[in-house]
Amino acid sequence: MPIDFRSDTVTCPTPAMREAIADALVGDDVFDEDPTMQALQRRTASLLGKDDAIFVPSGTMSNQVAVRLHCRPGDEFLCEAGSHILNYEQSAHVQLSGVTARPVTGDFGVLKVEDLQDQIRPANEHFVRTRMVTLENTHNRGAGRIQPIESVQAICRWAHANRLTTHLDGARLFNAVVATGIKAAEWASHFDTVSVCFSKGLGAPVGSALAGPGDWIREARRHRKVLGGGMRQAGIIAAGALYALEHHVDRLADDHKNASDLADAIRALDGLTLTPPDPQTNMVIFEVAPELGAAAQFTERLARRGLLMLPISATRVRAVTHLDLSAAQVRQASEILQEVVRAQFASKA
Numbered sequence: 001m002p003i004d005f006r007s008d009t010v011t012c013p014t015p016a017m018r019e020a021i022a023d024a025l026v027g028d029d030v031f032d033e034d035p036t037m038q039a040l041q042r043r044t045a046s047l048l049g050k051d052d053a054i055f056v057p058s059g060t061m062s063n064q065v066a067v068r069l070h071c072r073p074g075d076e077f078l079c080e081a082g083s084h085i086l087n088y089e090q091s092a093h094v095q096l097s098g099v100t101a102r103p104v105t106g107d108f109g110v111l112k113v114e115d116l117q118d119q120i121r122p123a124n125e126h127f128v129r130t131r132m133v134t135l136e137n138t139h140n141r142g143a144g145r146i147q148p149i150e151s152v153q154a155i156c157r158w159a160h161a162n163r164l165t166t167h168l169d170g171a172r173l174f175n176a177v178v179a180t181g182i183k184a185a186e187w188a189s190h191f192d193t194v195s196v197c198f199s200k201g202l203g204a205p206v207g208s209a210l211a212g213p214g215d216w217i218r219e220a221r222r223h224r225k226v227l228g229g230g231m232r233q234a235g236i237i238a239a240g241a242l243y244a245l246e247h248h249v250d251r252l253a254d255d256h257k258n259a260s261d262l263a264d265a266i267r268a269l270d271g272l273t274l275t276p277p278d279p280q281t282n283m284v285i286f287e288v289a290p291e292l293g294a295a296a297q298f299t300e301r302l303a304r305r306g307l308l309m310l311p312i313s314a315t316r317v318r319a320v321t322h323l324d325l326s327a328a329q330v331r332q333a334s335e336i337l338q339e340v341v342r343a344q345f346a347s348k349a
């Protein structure tokens, strides 16, 4: 079995999670009669300090339901230039909802209120209407960077004062919770709606949830249905998510320690440069020097030795730690990286 650092989505359900899934009580959730779905939605809402939550099959659907709740055709939202909602969802906001996005470049995904202040369009019939601000925490393309709570507060306060609504793409919010000790409900309190993923670091096989005010979440059921996300005995998958929420949050600290150890090993190697230099959660991104070949050639050499990492540009590689990677495998990975770098430099000498 290769050691797989490509993403925290590659985890498989543990035996205990499979047992919870096998034992799940289920009903038809389109009739709102699935007790496990209801339990998961209540638990998620309560952890995030919101009235209610809705389970959806993916983080993409969760973000896109949020777009439809916040915006109408002809509206625009502000987002970070490298954000998932802008780059990795096929611009579904355009395709499906007639909404545009205005990107604002942050520092490895982290925005300050000053970055946003000039970005609201004037009220004038030439322009789309600026309606919402989205933040991503932790930031995927920013190598798992945490958006500091002070700037979250400042941005959301500014947004609400300017009659903009706010949405948090918290696919990896629990990584920020564990890394900072700031509770999920505190992070969430600044936003109108919050999306979280169960299928990333939490290690569930399927699913995300969107939390917010009760009347918004009732309306979200309509959007979920039209996007094809109304599911029947969905308690089967909700049970995995519920198990993950109860048992896999605190252990994210292990993933962070593993990422930090991997980063130390990478820092020690010539030809590899961490970017950003100080990984904060479970992701490490590094630049590969030209002497070591293109990122894809470099990861191909790693793969031949049983180590999988993800090329994310011509020169950059991403490694993500997760539930199915141990400290011993991180040490093995560090050795493989060292061997491949040395072999490559030796072949050039």
Ligand SMILES: *Cc1c(COP(=O)(O)O)cnc(C)c1O
Residues within 6 Å of the ligand: 057, 058, 059, 060, 061, 063, 084, 085, 136, 138, 139, 140, 169, 171, 172, 197, 199, 200, 208
């Ligand atoms: C993975 C991810 C999503 C989307 O999740 P899918 O379940 O893959 O659709 C949304 N936002 C961020 C930041 C992500 O990393």
